[in-house]
Every structure is written in structure tokens, then in C-alpha cells.
Amino acid sequence: MEKTQKSFLKWPGGKGRIIDKLLPHFPEDCQFIEPFVGAGNVFINVSAKSYILADSNQDLINTYSWLKDDLVALYNATKELFNTENDFYDIRNQFNQPKFRWSLKLAAQFIYLNRHGFNGICRYNKNGQFNVPKGNHKNIYFPEAELVNFNGKLLFSDTTLLHCDFTKTIELAAAGSVVYCDPPYLTKHRDSFVGYTPSGFCYSDTELLAHCLHDAVSRGAIAIVSNCDNSSTRDIFHRFQIHEIDAPRSVAANGNRKPAREIIAVLTPDMI
Ligand SMILES: C[S@@+](CC[C@H](N)C(=O)[O-])C[C@H]1O[C@@H](n2cnc3c(N)ncnc32)[C@H](O)[C@@H]1O
CATH class of the missing domain: 3.40.50.150 (Vaccinia Virus protein VP39)
Incomplete structure (x- = not known):
């Protein structure tokens, strides 16, 4: 198999x-x-x-759309977030601000929050605010191969x-x-x-x-x-x-x- x-x-x-x-x-x-x-x-x-x-x-469909249309832009924006000393709650706060939800920045932040948040949980409160707390992982994995693979399937x-x-x-x-x-x-x-x-x-x-x-x-x-x-x-x-x-x-x-x-x-x- x-x-x-x-x-x-x-x-x-x-x-x-x-x-x-x-x-x-x-x-x-x-x-x-x-x-x-x-x-x-x-x-x-x-x-x-x-x-x-x-x-x-x-937010999920926005992320897939960017992954399909511009892998390089999404990859770079996400990698930069992973590589910079960021405060999880600061990124979460920025993520919850925009009313217009179809942007590259939000797609990169969504992947960042998914990997750095508690157990990969995706949860919103009644006002639509993403409210998952920070996870306690020591090593955060950047899913490079998985992003490229997923992009290939969406594209081809x-x-x-x-x-x-x-x-x-x-x-x-x-x-x-x-x-x-x-x-x-x-x-x-x-x-x-x-x-x-x-x-x-x-x-x-x-x-x-x-x-x-x-x-x-x-x-x-x-x-x-x-x-x-x-x-x-x-x-x-x-x-x-x-x-x-x-x-x-x-x-x-x-x-x-x-x-x-x-x-x-x-x-x-x-x-x-
Ligand atoms: C259990 S997850 C699917 C996991 C997926 N099969 C996988 O293996 O990755 C359920 C999904 O249903 C979506 N969902 C919840 N309510 C929905 C609705 N009313 N219409 C469409 N999608 C909905 C959630 O956003 C979530 O992504």
C-alpha cells in the first residue's frame, strides 16, 4: 500500500x-x-x-486558495512568521482584527496559529474570534514538504x-x-x-x-x-x-x- x-x-x-x-x-x-x-x-x-x-x-478556504494560486508567496510569508520571534497572542490578536478575510497575511497566520496553538485545535467564539490558547510544544515543525505536496495536488x-x-x-x-x-x-x-x-x-x-x-x-x-x-x-x-x-x-x-x-x-x- x-x-x-x-x-x-x-x-x-x-x-x-x-x-x-x-x-x-x-x-x-x-x-x-x-x-x-x-x-x-x-x-x-x-x-x-x-x-x-x-x-x-x-479562513481555511482562504488558506487553500493562496496555496493553490501562489505557493511561493504563501511559503515565504509563513516561513517568515515561523522564523521570527513572535508572541503567539500578538499574532492571534492581529489575525482576529480584519473584517476582510481573503488575504495572504491571514493565510500565513492561519498556518502559524495551527502549528503553534494547542493541539492544532481550530475553534472560534460566538463573535467569530479564533480563541485557541498557545500550545506547549518545544519544537515547532514547519510543514514544508506537506505544503509543496498539497500545492501540487491542488494545482495539477x-x-x-x-x-x-x-x-x-x-x-x-x-x-x-x-x-x-x-x-x-x-x-x-x-x-x-x-x-x-x-x-x-x-x-x-x-x-x-x-x-x-x-x-x-x-x-x-x-x-x-x-x-x-x-x-x-x-x-x-x-x-x-x-x-x-x-x-x-x-x-x-x-x-x-x-x-x-x-x-x-x-x-x-x-x-x-
Ligand atoms: C472533522 S473536520 C473534517 C476533517 C477532514 N476530514 C480531515 O481529515 O482533515 C470537520 C469540518 O467541518 C467543517 N464544518 C463544520 N460545520 C460545517 C457546515 N455547516 N458546513 C460545512 N462545513 C462545516 C469544519 O470547519 C471542519 O473543518
Whole structure:
């Protein structure tokens, strides 16, 4: 098996660790649509005819756009931030100021904050301010090879980047599309919120996701979803074929290193 490619971003819940379990579900030669692209750990490892990568995190899509359009400029701006004696909170403060969020400076700062912040967590408060504290790493890795590799894939493939909500992205799916969804996971408690975006992701969002995917499959697409394995996700994805897997944990907040039970839920046109 080929070596798993890594993203230049650290991302809790990134799918690098289970890529070998996911890939067998993806047919080649499809249009690959990722409405929750995150750090792109799946995109960088999957082979398809074309790609649509979307996320509701504008800072993330801004970073991908700069990486696609001008690797050298982004590389230099980011390297300079890593090489200069900077105060993490000063950079975080600068990052939270601009209202216009499509700039090279913000893209470089986003990578800096991702690598220097606590555990690569990406979290915003209700006012949209990035509020992750400084991490306690001794040696900060500058992801040079990963940036170059990711740029190559963005540049030499037919890839569209979108900043939008999953509902809009899934509307683009039709026969020949595979929609892979890795949303913020639904915990056992019906309405618990998870990070990534100021608005969070709750039970009704996950229900809406299942509904949008069902519509996409009725238009001929294939839908594949990752989530945790519990009674809520079993309920919501009851029309899907469920594959259970053990996934290594990336953030073991309580020291729990036991693999977590997850599902890969698959819905194909012949099932509806
Ligand atoms: C678990 S991460 C995806 C990680 C990715 N599969 C990887 O391996 O790198 C979930 C992503 O969903 C995005 N997200 C959260 N709510 C969203 C929404 N309503 N629409 C689109 N994206 C959303 C977050 O910004 C985050 O990047």
C-alpha cells in the first residue's frame, strides 16, 4: 500500500489515521465532493477525476486558495512568521482584527496559529474570534514538504474550492459524484456542540445532513459519511449501510488511548 500523505495542517479528527479503511469505499474516476474538507487529509490521499472541496470555515478556504494560486508567496510569508520571534497572542490578536478575510497575511497566520496553538485545535467564539490558547510544544515543525505536496495536488488536478455550508455543496452532487462527509461528530448527548465554527454542529444539523445526502443519492450520487458509533448516529443514518471500524484517538483529553468505535455509513442509488 502507498504511504499515507499528510496535510500541512494539524487537525483533530483528521482522517489520516483511518485512510486505509476509507479508501476501499471510494470508486475511482468519480467527481469527489467533500463538503467538510477540514485539513484535506482525505483529498490528499484519494484519486478522482475531479474534486470539489468545501468548508464553512472561511479562513481555511482562504488558506487553500493562496496555496493553490501562489505557493511561493504563501511559503515565504509563513516561513517568515515561523522564523521570527513572535508572541503567539500578538499574532492571534492581529489575525482576529480584519473584517476582510481573503488575504495572504491571514493565510500565513492561519498556518502559524495551527502549528503553534494547542493541539492544532481550530475553534472560534460566538463573535467569530479564533480563541485557541498557545500550545506547549518545544519544537515547532514547519510543514514544508506537506505544503509543496498539497500545492501540487491542488494545482495539477481539477479542483474547485468553495466557502459554503454543506447544504449548498451537496446540491452540486449528481450521477458520477461521490460525496464524502466528515462532519463534526455527534456525541451521545442530543444537542452538545462541537468546535470548528462559531455556530457548532448539533443533532438537527446531522439529521439535515442525512436528508440532503438522501436527495443527492436519489439524483444518482454515492454518499459516504464518517461519524461516531452511537444510538443517535445509528438512528439518523438508518437507511445507510453501516460499516463499523476502530479508529485511533487523536486527542485523548482524559488520557483514554483506547480506539474509538466509529461508523462509515454508505448510501448508493440501488439502496433507495
Ligand atoms: C472533522 S473536520 C473534517 C476533517 C477532514 N476530514 C480531515 O481529515 O482533515 C470537520 C469540518 O467541518 C467543517 N464544518 C463544520 N460545520 C460545517 C457546515 N455547516 N458546513 C460545512 N462545513 C462545516 C469544519 O470547519 C471542519 O473543518
